[in-house]
Amino acid sequence: MFKYLPLLWANLGRKRLRTSLTLASIVVAFLLFGLMQTLRVAMTGSPELAGIDRLITMHKTSFVQSLPLAYLNRVKGVEGVVVASSQDWFGGVYQEDRNQIAAFAVEAPTFFEVYSEYQLKPEEKQAFLQDRTAVIVGPMIAERFKWKVGDTIPMRSNIWTRKDDGGNSWPMKIAGIYQASNGDNQSMYFHYDYLNESRAEIRDMIGWVVVKVADPGRSADIARSIDDLFRNSSTETKTSTEKAFIQGFANQMGNIGKLLTFVAAAVFFTMLLVTANTMGQSIRERINEIGVMKTLGFSGAGVTFLIIAEAILVTGLGGLIGLGLAALASKGIGAAVAQFFPVLGMPPATWGIGVVLILLLGGLAAAIPCAQASRLKIVDALRKA
Amino acid sequence: MADESLVRLRGVAKDYKRGAETVHVLHALDLDIPRGDFLALMGPSGSGKSTLLNLIGGIDRPTAGSIEIAGTRTDSMTDGDLGKWRAHHVGFVFQMYNLLPVLTAERNVELPLLLTKLPAAERRKRANAALGLVGLSERAHHKPRELSGGQEQRVGIARAIVSDPTLLLCDEPTGDLDRKSGDEILDLLQALNQQQGKTIIMVTHDPHAAARAKHVLHLNKGQLSRDAAA
């Protein structure tokens, strides 16, 4: 098999400019495809981030509306609930407005029971639990802002103001840097008590409740029991699985995502057709050479194999470079938008789909001219000088 | 005498369909070519010389009649078998050389050997030996476009002989060359015939080239006639 490589390679160098342009369009097409996949998954939410044994209880209308703090204890009392913990969106800003940080005010002790995938060193965890102005931060923002354990950072909120001085400065002391196996490495979690005691706007209100259930199979029942507790009150709730919650959040982005995906898909397939046509053209120009090879004793199948291999070499080279760039770019994008929604980089399945597309594109480009060439008799092919 | 024949054609006819019309190019040809012959095939343009050569070489099939080469009927072989048979028994030399432009001289000559099970080093050795035989060793790493017409044709001959076939079929091998380069090619073919014992059939319409052959055949209106002078 390897003895044909020099021939394949030489054929790629036949018209360098054309090969480069073809390669470039394939790279761009697959870069687009990779980004499209990243975007699609990001926009529809990342189920990997959700625990199957977790429910979210929020205001029936929207999760930006608050719930009474008293709800937390009532939820904890529901049969089938292992533990529950509250969360509030803080709207964190660090130093400059563009440094938006996903900061949450949480009920500290229960936070770790609900989110067992968040790990801290025991001494850091203890320091966090003991100090109501303490905060734990993700490793990526700690690195980005050069934060160390023990630092006090001047956080601001673009939602809450302080009732003591009317300002929006909330100094927090870093008690630890958490490690989360779900990929969340850029958030910060601090004490609800700190927020609740100091903010001017409201008191004893929480954003939403995260609930851990014993038996995920009973999630629907438990969600119904929780919502039944508050039915016909002035603040009704809506409880759903964490997965549905993340998706619901992302669906607000979903329409833009769909549009982008549609445009990208249209561009991608146009590029594939153009590329297939160019590659087909370059094969049709070689009908005479195919006739020569058959004269020398190469079989029709052998020549077809060589042509397909050549086409797939081009699409493979371009496709893998494109996907590689997309993976890198997705990582960068993920880091930039992590506070808005969880992007875990390019989904691994993209590589698999990409390889299928590479084979399809190469096969498609080679198939039509190959069929034409194999129908031609040797003498007719030779006459096409 | 008949047993000595390397090539034996009996009642070979070839028609081409051009639209609704059928063109009868060859009519019921009988032909015997002994092993070791150097035969020149002459005739007016369009008389069917290339067609006849292609039938003998097994890249085209007769409409009627039988073709036997070295005792093997080639007209009834499958395409696949015919391909393998060609790779072993026939070397083609074309008027326009028909080298692959992207490959060096050495790689072009090696091409037929890719179909064998020979290891790379052995293929390379044989390709270089063939290039040496045609006097082009120093040009082994040049691409066709870096060679003169005469040199390209010598690469073409090296490719034709690299798998050591019994039969060399040359279709106007000097047709695109000046007199001097053409003479060098003819010298080479003559040497291959005399020293290597290759049986050569060469199509030409140049009497000067035909004079180098042992025998001359004329093809006219689908019929063969032997040259009185030869």
Ligand SMILES: Nc1ncnc2c1ncn2[C@@H]1O[C@H](COP(=O)(O)OP(=O)(O)O)[C@@H](O)[C@H]1O
């Ligand atoms: N593949 C083909 N299809 C149709 N007609 C052909 C084909 N090959 C040759 N012919 C016709 O057969 C005749 C003989 O052609 P050819 O053998 O090439 O002649 P020569 O080599 O003597 O010039 C010509 O009229 C040519 O047009």
Ligand SMILES: [Mg+2]
């Ligand atoms: Mg001809």
